[in-house]
Amino acid sequence: MYSEGNYKLVAKLGNLKTIVLLLKAINFQESATCFGTKNGLKLTVEDSKCMQASAYIAVDVFQVFDLKEDVIFRINLDILVECLCMFWSNINTHASSVTLHLFYEGDGHPLSILIEEDGIITDCSLKTQTPDELLDFHLEPENVVNKVVLQTELLKDILSELDTTSDLIELLLSPSPPFFRISTAGLAGICHIELPHDGELVDNFQCLSTTTSSYKLSHIKPAIKALSCANKVSLRTDTCGLLSFQYMVKTDEGHVCYIEYYISPVIDPDEGD
Amino acid sequence: MKFRCRMMDVIAMRDFTNIVNVISRITKQCTLRLTPDELCFSVSVDRASMVWAELTQTHFFTEYIMNGVSEEQNEIYLEFDPTMLAKSLGSLRMTAKSVKIKLTNKRQPCLTIEIELPSLSLESRQCLHDVPVRVIPRREWAEHRAPNIPEFDISVDMPQLKHVKHIVERMKNMSPRLTLEASKTGVFALKVDTDSATVSTHFQELQVWSSSQRNQEDKVSATIDIKKFFMFLAWDIVHPDGVKCNIVQDRVVNLFLHVADYVKIQYFLPSVFT
Structure with a gap:
């Protein structure tokens, strides 16, 4: 047939x-x-x-x-x-x-x-449908400000224990201390988590300038889910704050598959006053 | 009226507990019919029989004494909440030595369950539960009689319940209704239809016991409530020796399950309109 x-x-x-x-x-x-x-x-x-x-x-x-x-x-x-x-x-x-x-x-x-x-x-x-237009998210290499490649182990524990009462999650990347920081502000207070920017678990850390962007925690959550099936993750942000997660997933036969997430930042209305 | 029985065998106690457990998950009210040879649990929904489980007493009990209402009508019908009985039997799963079940009249009629548990000292411990029951008077017996088994359009062996369970578990998330379909060629299918997809799982080479179909390709089907069908799959825990699926086109699905010759379970699922 x-x-x-x-x-x-x-x-x-x-x-x-x-x-x-x-x-x-x-x-x-x-x-x-x-x-x-x-x-x-x-x-x-x-x-x-x-x-x-x-x-x-x-x-x-x-x-x-x-x-x-x-x-x-x-x-x-x-x-x-x-x-x-x-x-x-x-x-x-x-x-x-x-x-x-x-x-x-x-x-x-x-x-x-x-x-x-x-x-x-x-x-x-x-049943198939004709798709609506999809958003064209992509990071132009010249607009990429920060790039971090790390082992998923490092992020797994941190992201799964984030304060869920917080609406937003703030990501700070910088060429100088505190280098790599994730912050939440929930009912229990503000929480800063500083991650290492070198060491065994970090494969690559390229930061051109200090950037801080906020993302909705509910948008980050699906990206956390993928951590458990991948070995390595690449985090990139561009000049607008667009965040990309790229995961490399190896199949049992050794082929490589990818998962990619693009998350737009939450624009702070107070910014630029 | 008198009823007293005693169970000593570990496997019998486990099976009995499992059976009561499955029934307790289906309903909050069930009927237990006691005869000299059998114990029979039955569950009715809107006066239509849904579950009919017959247990041969000699397999389960080492001692079984019952005297019915009269010599001619040597039966007892009890009505109770099976969740209470299931909870009372809970401690059987541990290393109970034996259990006695008897009909008592404390403040009200009760099934009294006396469980003998081992302890470190020589004396064994005893655990006593009373499950309140209602003794069903004779004039209501007719409502609790064995269901009529209709003539089926097809009767076919079911695939292993374990496989069916994995599939129906997922189909349950897609649609509230499930269509069962069988044909003379020994193909048994589970189907769900949703707005965005049609999903069907086919099992092949199943034994067909009877069929009213002329052509090999003719299919018999009935659409039923998927949650009720899923509940039936819980019977897998008693390790059935055989499960048959009998279908009357668009009317009813009857599932028959047996363990050797001492447990026989009939399940009736009326078809729902689609």
């Missing part, structure tokens, strides 16, 4: 563990926009036009990736994640036998996903 050549995209994935982690990490909103290009598959999720997350599944992660032309469509990511989680107990083991086949015929057709485990087949037919 699926061997016919009418499909714009036919793909097959074997080891699903990393894929599930990747999709879960960006699943903070119901719908995701998918882009299929010759480089692989990219799924983007946006929230209130001020944050965006993308998961990149490179073409070499797929066992089959047969693309006739570039495709773009929007699907319900919640349902896709739920379907994958039906098999989580098997996916999460070594030598898992769960495979995923993906078929897309083109605009107006559903995205057909077959997940199979030992003869049990889940057929998930996701």
Whole structure:
């Protein structure tokens, strides 16, 4: 039935563990926009036009990736994640036998996903929508002010213990002390956390000037979720305060996938008075 | 009227506790029917039978004495809150040596549960619970009789409950309704339909016991409340030897589960309109 050549995209994935982690990490909103290009598959999720997350599944992660032309469509990511989680107990083991086949015929057709485990087949037919325009978040290299590359271990503990009563989180990066500081202001008071800017856990620390920007904690939270599946994270900010997290996630076979978050800063109305 | 029984076997005590536990999660009011051979728990919703669980007394009890209302009608019907019984049996899970269950009349009729627990000294400890019950008078018995089993359009073995559970657990988050579908070819499917997707899981090569279908491809289906179906999957804890799914097209789903020949559970799920 699926061997016919009418499909714009036919793909097959074997080891699903990393894929599930990747999709879960960006699943903070119901719908995701998918882009299929010759480089692989990219799924983007946006929230209130001020944050965006993308998961990149490179073409070499797929066992089959047969693309006739570039495709773009929007699907319900919640349902896709739920379907994958039906098999989580098997996916999460070594030598898992769960495979995923993906078929897309083109605009107006559903995205057909077959997940199979030992003869049990889940057929998930996701209705596709024409996506709305996505925000074009990107950091021009010349506008990047600060760049920090560090091991996720360092951020994991700190970010998971942030004062949740605080609305905002302030990030300070500077070439001089205190170098790298995260602050919250909640019911219990103001809390400053100073992070090391050198040492084993920090791979790279490039700061050109002192910058302080505030972000909504609720926007940072989804980015924290991804920390647990990645080894390394790169933090960058630009002249406008736009914050980007880039995670490198290694699959069990050694392929590399990426997750990227862009978070716009909260503009302080008092600033510039 | 008299009822007294005693359980000594560890496995029997564990099974019995598990059964009462599952029932307690389904309902706040259940009926226990006692006959010389069987104990039968039943749960009704809106006067329609939902769960009917028969336990053979000889498997569970080393001692079982019962005298019904009269010699001709040698039965006892009790009504009570199974959560209370489940809580009382809670300590059985630890290393109870034995348990006695008897019908007593303290301030009101009660099922008295006497659990004998081991202790470090020679004397063993005793734990006593009274679960208030209502003795159902004879004129109401008719309402609590065994349900009529309709004739099914198809009867097929269910896949392992463990697998079904993982799937329904997730489908539950997508839709309140679930369609069960089976065909003569031994394919059993679970389906949910939402605004943004249709998800179905297919199991193959299942034993078909009976079928009214002429063609191999004809499918029998019924749509039911997914939460009630999910509750049924909790019976996995009793390690059933076989589970059958019987469907009457668009009317009812009957699930039948048995453990050897001493536990038989019937479950009725009426179909809901879509």
